[in-house]
Amino acid sequence: MPVIANEACTFPQEFAELCGKPFDVSGETKLHAVFDLQNTAVGVTVDFHASSTSIVFHPAVQVPVRLCEGFSRFCFEHEDPRMVEINLDDKDGEVRIVKHVPIRKEDAEAAIRDWLAFCDATAYPAILRYIRQRFEEEGR
Numbered sequence: 045m046p047v048i049a050n051e052a053c054t055f056p057q058e059f060a061e062l063c064g065k066p067f068d069v070s071g072e073t074k075l076h077a078v079f080d081l082q083n084t085a086v087g088v089t090v091d092f093h094a095s096s097t098s099i100v101f102h103p104a105v106q107v108p109v110r111l112c113e114g115f116s117r118f119c120f121e122h123e124d125p126r127m128v129e130i131n132l133d134d135k136d137g138e139v140r141i142v143k144h145v146p147i148r149k150e151d152a153e154a155a156i157r158d159w160l161a162f163c164d165a166t167a168y169p170a171i172l173r174y175i176r177q178r179f180e181e182e183g184r
Contacts, residue, residue: 054072054073054092055069055073055074055075055090055092056092056147056149058149059075059090059092059149059152060075062075062077062088062090062149062152062153062156063079063153063156063157063160065077065079067088067090070089071091073091073092073093074089074090074091074092075089075090076088076089076090079160081160081163081164082164083164083165083168083169084103084104084105084163084164084168085103085104086101086102086103086104086160086163086164087101087102087104088100088101088102088156088160089102090152092147093147095146095147096144096145096146096147097144097145097146097147097151097152098142098143098144099142099143099144099145099152099155099156099159100140100141100142100143101140101141101142101143101159101160101163102138102139102140103139103140103141103163103167103168103171104168105139105168105171105172105175106136106137106138106139107132107137107139107171107174107175108137108175109134109135109136109137111137111174111175111178111179112132112134112137113134114178115132115134115174116132118174122170124162124166124170126162126166126167127166127167127170129141129143130167130171139167139171141159141163141167143155143159
């Protein structure tokens with residue numbers, strides 16, 4: 045669904061499409077899209093501020109609350125150092141990654157491409173392995 049611009053939206057119009065995907069308005073300064081990747085889908089929210097753009101990635105995986113303890117250590121010990129940038133809300137198990145870039149379309153697109161690739165190839169499979177391992181440990 046394409047962006048529907050209205051008077052309340054204050055985002056730069058060139059951000060209506062990023063990485064070849066039309067973004068929807070989800071607030072006065074926020075745009076949102078879902079990217080369907082090979083291993084998962086990732087929601088991407090772009091939020092505009094005075095001097096930078098926040099890009100939030102929500103991979104389609106949620107850690108069961110009872111398995112949240114130990115997740116940060118798992119991320120810290122993972123071979124890919126970018127895993128430590130994953131945020132986990134231990135109240136509901138929501139997984140997200142937040143990146144801040146300058147307000148330039150090329151910076152936002154580069155960050156989106158890089159972190160979507162990371163989510164799909166590294167983070168999502170690693171998180172699923174973590175969940176599976178923890179379930180197996182519970183079953184012993």
